[in-house]
Amino acid sequence: MIDIEHLRHINAGPAQKARERYRIGSIEPTSGVAPGFTQANMIVLPRDWAFDFLLYAQRNPKACPVLDVSDPGSHATLLAPGADLRSDLPLYRIWRDGRLAEETADATAAWAEYPDLVSFLIGCSFTFETPMAEAGIEIRHITDKSNVPMYLTNRPCRPAGRLHGNMVVSMRPIQASRVADAVTISGRFPAVHGAPIHVGTPEAIGIKDLAAPEFGDPVRIEPGEVPVFWACGVTPQAAVMASRVPFAITHAPGHMFITDIPDSAYHV
Amino acid sequence: MIDIEHLRHINAGPAQKARERYRIGSIEPTSGVAPGFTQANMIVLPRDWAFDFLLYAQRNPKACPVLDVSDPGSHATLLAPGADLRSDLPLYRIWRDGRLAEETADATAAWAEYPDLVSFLIGCSFTFETPMAEAGIEIRHITDKSNVPMYLTNRPCRPAGRLHGNMVVSMRPIQASRVADAVTISGRFPAVHGAPIHVGTPEAIGIKDLAAPEFGDPVRIEPGEVPVFWACGVTPQAAVMASRVPFAITHAPGHMFITDIPDSAYHV
The missing domain is CATH 3.30.2040.10 (PSTPO5379-like domain)
Incomplete structure (x- = not known):
């Protein structure tokens, strides 16, 4: 695995272009989009649930390999400088009390409901x-x-x-x-x-x-x-349902966050 | 990496014998002891610090690869059923306000000061x-x-x-x-x-x-x-010092926790 600090010079144009399309409302499954750039699952939870989830991920690393965690209240990630996690995925799911409440192309409004949301980006096959x-x-x-x-x-x-x-x-x-x-x-x-x-x-x-x-x-x-x-x-979405988590934002299955990180960074 | 659920049949006699020696007070660096069984660094923190530390580990995975995290208040680990994390390492360090307060062969007394300690076991070279x-x-x-x-x-x-x-x-x-x-x-x-x-x-x-x-x-x-x-x-001990963490228990450098997990489980 390569320290992402070493990857600042990578030209991530195809990833950035895909995110720009999604930001203005384009919706599509992302398999095959921007090939060579790492895609990520996302789950966003209130700070009160963040330790439970990070521990769940640590205990289930095959299913939940964590690539990055944002600071509470932030919607940025080191994996794609300049990206906005609230709008740069093609499709989101909003969960309330463990039930799917809404699918939306822009999670900005839902995100504003909590001041301390923590975003987890998780590796994708x-x-x-x-x-x-x-x-x-x-x-x-x-x-x-x-x-x-x-x-x-x-x-x-x-x-x-x-x-x-x-x-x-x-x-x-x-x-x-x-x-x-x-x-x-x-x-x-x-x-x-x-x-x-x-x-x-x-x-x-x-x-x-x-x-x-x-x-x-x-x-x-x-x-x-x-x-x-x-x-x-x-x-993680199965855990949100089974555990009746009060509030969560996730990607819609197959509609991932496209990072600026080349796939080769995660090769061991 | 192999799911530890598949490793229940492994004969971990040499690891168990080493832990028994340390439990009754033997002190030695563990490099070369019980060869073939994975050794781990340890840091134990109050629940209030657990998310910060787990996030620190996630953000610095080369230095802090987490192998297991105990539930708050527990001194057990899946990596060595029957082991007692309070006494089964050869030498501990007790930290107060970011300073080394004590080295001891048995951390049971220090452990009793907090009801909700969370133990992190971290991979060792x-x-x-x-x-x-x-x-x-x-x-x-x-x-x-x-x-x-x-x-x-x-x-x-x-x-x-x-x-x-x-x-x-x-x-x-x-x-x-x-x-x-x-x-x-x-x-x-x-x-x-x-x-x-x-x-x-x-x-x-x-x-x-x-x-x-x-x-x-x-x-x-x-x-x-x-x-x-x-x-x-x-x-993590450098972070305890630099960040003036109020209370922590760690292994003494080089004096590791010996698990029942064969090294080959962590081979990719």
């Missing part, structure tokens, strides 16, 4: 899709221009304070002959979920129907392909 | 010494049966809340022909400080005299060897 594609592994949801399918599993996360919930996973169908390569390549990126948590047998982790993901879109599974499951940064 | 030695790289402080030398650098950590301070590094002299191997091997263990932060030129990071480390013992540097510097889990 889109980061290792670029090197997987470069290795000739087809990423089906990119081919088909859809959102990655995500499933709520039966695997409980390790609780922290008032937070508990099950792990959410993303799924990519991979040809059996390339599963080992997909494991190896993603395993080099532990800060963005790393290697899969499960290969094959969806029913063993509580997934009854691959065609009915809880988040995102279903994808084609071709003959000879195995469903491969990675821990997913939508896991 | 001793973990990658075993694979480095297996690759034929001499670890000088093990050869010479001394404590590893540690230095306070001029490199500020990224602050978090009330916490600030400079990075502490450990140093190992490495033959120039083996520096690349030492980098590669340690880089495979990002959860225990990973690759070095600096190779050669100690003065560039504010180290005036290699023979006068702030913590631990000086070591011989032979002709053809280069001083190699790794981020060190004593960095």
